[in-house]
Amino acid sequence: MSFQSSDSSQREKAEETLVEVSGLKKHYPIKEGILKREVGRVKAVDGISFEIERGETVGLVGESGCGKSTAAEAILRLEEPTDGTITFDDEDITEYDDTELKSFRREAQMIFQNPDSSFDPRMSIGESITEPLRIHGVGPREHRLAIASDLLERVGLNASDVDRYPHELSGGQKQRVALARALVVNPRLIVADEPVSALDVSVQAEVLTLLKDIQTEFDLSILFISHDMSVVREICDTVAVMYLGQIVEIADTETLFEDPQHPYTRALLRAIPTIDAGTRGIDAALSGDVPNPSDPPTGCNFYTRCPEVVQPEGYDFEQENWRAVMDLRVALERHGIDVEGLREFVGLDAGDSITPQDVEKMKAELRREHDIPPSLTDSAAESVLEEALDEIVRGNGASAEALLAREFETVCGQSEPSLAESAAGHPTSCHLHSREVTQTPPLTDD
């Protein structure tokens, strides 16, 4: 994918683009009651745009539930998009009728994480691979099986495997057969949804190498879906990082790994297991849980967990402490604070009046629970925080919430950043890169 904007590169891009996804949304209605009235929407995919060039592999990466599979299914119209357009070879597939869809589905094949679910255990491998040909009247059977034998050899298996059955094959072999079956209809696009996640690491590498070889041989475009950054680096030319239904950064693979601009991308990269540090996991790199896509945060989707959330004007926090105070604020806003639990912690029964010592103990416990130090270095911030903690432990959560929202206002919680070119020259949606905060240099990991 090209991120240049000159006329010639635009022309070049137009000639080479196979798939163009623009403003794609897939919302699932949440219905309740006998009348099944719509009470909300799960915004599984919420306005994503990207392109796949001929012969290119584009990765969609992000944590579980960020909308990768839904995006893939909507792009193949296995799910009807709620909004947006998808062009394939310059034709808008969202306008296709059933006949056009049928022929599009031969051109765009899908490979899944678990090949078992797509094989009929009673069919031989040869029959499975050539079933699409049989349905389309390509025959006779011997001719079809000869095609299957040839494809099996191209994916690194034996021609004689046509007579074997799925249960006789290993996971890696089955994924090779799944690839052969996808190739039998001569597709131009393969959508691979976590195709190696269920395989051992050594087998993963073999299947990825095969995918690369097959891509060159058949001049395929690939949409590669994965939560695994190491695998994505191995196979993709371009990577789009998704968070809560949106693309937050998109760049060519090397740039994304060497010069990530979005704090979420940086967190994903920090979470890659290393030989020295072992597995940290994304949960260790970020605070809090992924918000529910039916109730995404206002402002930037990621601000409730972002380690680099922009600081309020006029205060001088250490970033780590600012994040901790934000976690307290997010907890208040999203589910409230368990004041009863705090009262129990200091030994108060229901109806007991609270002493100044109890208040201090409860506030100290709240700080401890939220990783906030006993005192903030910025005295003005400290007095706001103290006042908010006071309100919380006295049961006035709403006042504390209003105070923190007013005093510790951040652009990240107020307005949604657009996916715009960052200083590194590729699209990133983060206020650290938008004009309002150009004076604030992006924070580094250390």
Ligand SMILES: Nc1ncnc2c1ncn2[C@@H]1O[C@H](COP(=O)(O)OP(=O)(O)OP(=O)(O)O)[C@@H](O)[C@H]1O
């Ligand atoms: N049919 C559906 N109805 C309602 N919500 C759905 C439906 N399908 C998916 N979702 C929700 O949409 C969001 C995105 O799901 P999706 O499966 O696309 O994510 P993903 O990134 O592919 O995750 P995973 O890697 O776990 O498959 C999730 O919150 C999921 O619960």
